[in-house]
């Protein structure tokens with residue numbers, strides 16, 4: 001019976017489990033089905049089995065043990081950690097945009113919170129050398145990293161998330177004179193010389209743009225996958241397209257696109273105002289064969305909370321937009337797993 005049940009689970013299909021539940025994740029013990037998922041998807045799985053008359057009669061014990069994706073990818077970069085015995089983050093996700101100001105940092109922070117809420121260990125590396133915004137958004141601009149006896153940086157921790165940023169090392173304004181190669185080296189150091197704990201996901205808030213600095217970083221850091229953030233307006237979309245192509249050129253798969261500031265819901269009547277245009281993100285995603293992870297609203301509350309140094313859902317834990325952010329985070333890790341778990345990506 002248990003092998004029939006497992007075969008049944010393997011045929012279960014959804015957006016999060018396009019290949020079904022794999023047999024190696026499952027163990028049936030009488031009326032209990034134990035599942036160990038390789039990416040956080042507990043709520044999605046519970047919703048799925050609740051719809052199935054046979055599966056819902058079992059008790060589901062769902063555990064998550066995030067797997068590195070794919071383990072063999074770019075081992076030369078991963079081995080940089082091995083020298084001092086630390087393992088480094090399991091998965092490194094670059095969050096990028098071509099154009100500045102589309103909300104990449106805000107999206108990175110919300111994705112980090114959503115993943116952390118799903119039980120993952122998460123960190124953020126602020127890649128904006130010229131204008132680090134993470135300390136401002138986390139409301140800890142005065143905080144400074146500390147060092148281990150062997151001169152590794154210990155990341156700052158806030159709201160359960162590990163973070164490092166040049167903003168925690170130098171005073172505001174000191175980094176603005178840095179030039180390309182210097183900036184790229186500084187970021188590499190920030191990445192490799194930070195003693196991250198065994199993170200499931202390290203999100204890199206990439207510097208805006210698609211120039212040499214971004215290309216160098218995509219090549220030199222062990223990036224597992226990239227997410228591109230855009231607004232629906234044409235100028236942002238054409239820069240986002242350049243970003244997607246840049247990652248592909250260096251063999252970093254783009255696992256999704258987030259359209260930020262897609263609409264603004266009128267506080268009085270709920271009407272959706274399409275301030276930056278409509279349909280642009282979907283069009284680009286279709287042309288580039290990249291899945292859309294979500295359409296995020298433009299929210300006055302979000303801007304205000306971040307300006308005050310409080311992450312959005314810390315300030316508004318019950319806001320309906322958080323469900324949108326969570327859905328995007330869920331799709332991100334599920335897509336990454338589905339795309340990468342058994343195939344190394346080869347540069348174009």
Ligand SMILES: Nc1ncnc2c1ncn2[C@@H]1O[C@H](COP(=O)(O)OP(=O)(O)OP(=O)(O)O)[C@@H](O)[C@H]1O
Nearest residue numbers: 100101102103104105106208297298299302303306
């Ligand atoms: N969905 C949103 N609703 C309201 N305000 C937002 C939203 N997304 C971002 N913002 C605000 O827009 C401004 C720019 O956002 P952010 O700094 O995240 O952009 P960015 O793309 O990282 O910029 P850059 O990389 O050029 O520094 C910030 O004030 C932020 O609070």
